[in-house]
Amino acid sequence: MADQPRRPRTLSDARTEAEAAFKKTTTRVPEAPPKKAALPGVKELVSLRIDQDVLEYFQEGGPGWQDRINDALRKAAGK
Template sequence: MSRSPGGRRPSDPLKAAEAAFRKATTKPAEGPPKAPVIPGVKETVTLRIDQEVLEYFQQDGPGWQDRINDALRKAAGK
């Protein structure tokens, strides 16, 4: 059997075509399904906002996170 330079065998065109066909027609694996959204459940996040904005919402005391949430809801049209 003759070998190409570098010691590699020439590829089999039929196998190469079959591999390309499998790659093009195989459905990619899907990730896990998204969890359903439950109304009223809040998620903990890290949010970087300007110090002045934070001070504005904190000036009326406790409940500032709810006030930020309400302002974001209004901005989102919800």
């Protein structure tokens, strides 16, 4: 069997192989963020900009104006 002369590796070949091996071990498949379980009756704090006259309309009824806005939004959403 004839020995074939070894072809010397070039720096770029070694670097390419090293980078490929590194990427293979360090690259992760992105995971989807876990979905929040919707619990009935749990409300989420949000910031909402509404017209002043609309806010005054709901606040005129006294305490519970935020619940009244929520009810109006649920009705508008068909829920």
